[in-house]
Amino acid sequence: MSMQPNQKTLNIALPKGRLGEKAYGLFERAGYGCPDILSGSRKLLFENQEKGVCYFWVKPSDAAIYVARGVADLGVCGKDILMEEAPDVYELLDLGIGRCRMDVAARKPFVDDPSRTLRVATKFPRVARQHYEAAGRDIDVIKLSGSIELAPLLNLSDVIVDIVETGTTLRENGLDSVETLFDISARLIAGKAAFQFKQPAIVKLAEALTAATTERA
Amino acid sequence: MQMFEGLLGPEERAVYRLRRLYAEHGYSRYRMNKFEHYDLYARNKDFLVSDSVLTFTDAGGRLLALRPDVTLSIVKAYRGGEVMRVQYNENVYRPDPATGEYKEIMQSGVECLGPIGPAEQGEVLALAVLSLQQLGGQGVLTLSHQGLVQGLLKAASEDGDVRRQLLALIGQKNLGGLTDLCGKLGIQAQAVARLRLLTTASGDPRAVLCSLREAGVDGAALSELQALCEGLENQGYDANLRIDFSIGGDATYYDGVVFKGWLQGLPGIVLSGGRYDPLMRRMGKPQGAIGFAVYLDQLDRLSEEVQA
Numbered sequence: 001m002s003m004q005p006n007q008k009t010l011n012i013a014l015p016k017g018r019l020g021e022k023a024y025g026l027f028e029r030a031g032y033g034c035p036d037i038l039s040g041s042r043k044l045l046f047e048n049q050e051k052g053v054c055y056f057w058v059k060p061s062d063a064a065i066y067v068a069r070g071v072a073d074l075g076v077c078g079k080d081i082l083m084e085e086a087p088d089v090y091e092l093l094d095l096g097i098g099r100c101r102m103d104v105a106a107r108k109p110f111v112d113d114p115s116r117t118l119r120v121a122t123k124f125p126r127v128a129r130q131h132y133e134a135a136g137r138d139i140d141v142i143k144l145s146g147s148i149e150l151a152p153l154l155n156l157s158d159v160i161v162d163i164v165e166t167g168t169t170l171r172e173n174g175l176d177s178v179e180t181l182f183d184i185s186a187r188l189i190a191g192k193a194a195f196q197f198k199q200p201a202i203v204k205l206a207e208a209l210t211a212a213t214t215e216r217a
Numbered sequence: 218m219q220m221f222e223g224l225l226g227p228e229e230r231a232v233y234r235l236r237r238l239y240a241e242h243g244y245s246r247y248r249m250n251k252f253e254h255y256d257l258y259a260r261n262k263d264f265l266v267s268d269s270v271l272t273f274t275d276a277g278g279r280l281l282a283l284r285p286d287v288t289l290s291i292v293k294a295y296r297g298g299e300v301m302r303v304q305y306n307e308n309v310y311r312p313d314p315a316t317g318e319y320k321e322i323m324q325s326g327v328e329c330l331g332p333i334g335p336a337e338q339g340e341v342l343a344l345a346v347l348s349l350q351q352l353g354g355q356g357v358l359t360l361s362h363q364g365l366v367q368g369l370l371k372a373a374s375e376d377g378d379v380r381r382q383l384l385a386l387i388g389q390k391n392l393g394g395l396t397d398l399c400g401k402l403g404i405q406a407q408a409v410a411r412l413r414l415l416t417t418a419s420g421d422p423r424a425v426l427c428s429l430r431e432a433g434v435d436g437a438a439l440s441e442l443q444a445l446c447e448g449l450e451n452q453g454y455d456a457n458l459r460i461d462f463s464i465g466g467d468a469t470y471y472d473g474v475v476f477k478g479w480l481q482g483l484p485g486i487v488l489s490g491g492r493y494d495p496l497m498r499r500m501g502k503p504q505g506a507i508g509f510a511v512y513l514d515q516l517d518r519l520s521e522e523v524q525a
Contacts (some may be wrong), residue, residue, distance in 0.1 A: 088314070090390040090463065190390075194487075196357045196459060196479045199420055204408025 005020055010201055013072035014062035019098045019186055023076040030208035052201065064089060064189060073194035074202065075188060079184045084124045090195055092206050093188040096213050102127060102181040103164040107152050110178055119152030122161040131181050149173045193216045227516040228323055232306050234351040235325045235511060241302035242344060244327050246302035249290050255280040257289055264289065264496060269312045283310040288508060291328045292500050299411045300331035329507030338474065338492065339448040341507045345476060345488055346454040348511050354519055355481040359459045362470040364438035366462055369415060373408040385410040386462050387416050415462040425460040445474055450472055471498040483515045
């Protein structure tokens with residue numbers, strides 16, 4: 001197998017981890033399987049020439065970069081990352097997996113004091129800025145890489161803007177959702193240049209995925 | 218020229234080939250000042266790919282800028298009268314969208330300003346196809362029509378903010394997001410069906426135009442788009458021609474045909490242009506104008522065998 005992504009096949013960037021495996025399940029059900037991909041090996045590149053697809057595992061937050069830069073024609077990427085990075089790609093399909101939401105959360109009871117700058121801890125500074133700018137609220141963004149829930153507890157921030165799945169982590173830390181910014185799920189993204197050259201193959205795959213997604217729901 | 222070809226890099230080779238091509242079609246070279254008054258860009262910020270412009274103050278205290286765009290300077294220089302056909306080859310300075318760092322981008326292009334009609338439009342589009350051929354490799358030219366897209370958007374909503382959101386979703390081919398937003402706003406079913414079609418219709422011009430007519434879309438914009446495609450077809454330039462409405466530009470500046478060019482193997486747009494009468498009007502010129510730019514900075518990424 002060549003390590004250089006092929007010109008004729010569809011190159012697909014899948015996020016490493018649980019979400020990527022779920023996403024691969026959809027591709028498999030859509031008829032684009034690649035038998036040895038789940039073999040547990042450490043290989044990162046898997047090709048099925050007969051089906052015309054080549055998958056590679058990438059860090060979830062990087063999938064959109066591979067697609068925007070043209071080395072992957074298609075990719076699977078969370079809406080949270082699409083909103084934060086605003087990559088120059090097409091967003092073809094909601095795959096309906098990895099569902100969660102982007103919420104503002106705070107210690108209860110939370111009362112916003114508009115006379116002070118609101119301190120916001122988040123992994124998503126752009127999303128947070130856009131939201132509060134639209135509301136005309138002056139904020140101080142504190143960019144963290146993890147354990148966001150800790151920030152309000154230590155009085156590092158007033159609120160957090162973060163992904164909420166079930167709300168269990170929030171509750172266990174005495175936090176509560178204040179508002180929801182948008183719903184998140186995994187999306188099928190396509191490169192804009194790739195679409196110009198491989199449209200028939202991309203559309204065919206997207207349609208098969210739509211059917212596989214609906215079946216599942 | 219022949220004896221130097223081997224010495225030239227891909228970018229330089231393209232510059233000379235394009236210069237010859239445009240000269241053969243009657244486009245004279247237009248040489249401009251390295252610097253431009255910052256005012257020009259401040260007034261037309263939305264026309265630029267990015268808001269950020271490199272500025273400095275000259276000896277007289279005036280704020281100058283390193284040119285982020287060439288078209289605005291040429292429009293400024295146009296004095297009316299006959300059709301003006303110019304070609305240029307200039308560096309422009311823009312921040313990289315990912316890193317925010319400024320980059321120097323070599324750009325060639327043509328502009329055709331004045332009392333222009335279908336003949337001049339066809340000529341510029343044909344030059345766009347020929348430009349892609351000169352760059353080597355397999356090229357694709359994708360067309361859209363700003364008048365057509367804006368017409369359908371206006372039929373869907375009178376709110377400019379809503380139209381901008383809808384246009385952004387069409388630009389992302391985000392059919393799910395578009396359908397959700399239309400549902401939330403209670404947009405009428407026929408308008409929704411047409412916007413969905415704008416989002417998904419893509420590819421062979423005949424097929425796309427046909428699907429639009431079947432959906433009951435008609436009018437001057439559609440006829441113009443069809444005539445342009447047929448004109449290119451008649452000249453034998455239809456092989457890699459597509460229609461796709463996701464490429465639409467800003468309505469403040471473009472109102473007619475808009476187009477983008479791609480080369481196989483390059484992730485970014487290599488050619489971008491359109492009919493920009495609204496920009497002319499904003500700058501106090503009642504005539505029409507159409508043109509395009511070729512971005513040469515990606516060419517060294519094309520593999521050697523393709524360039525030969």
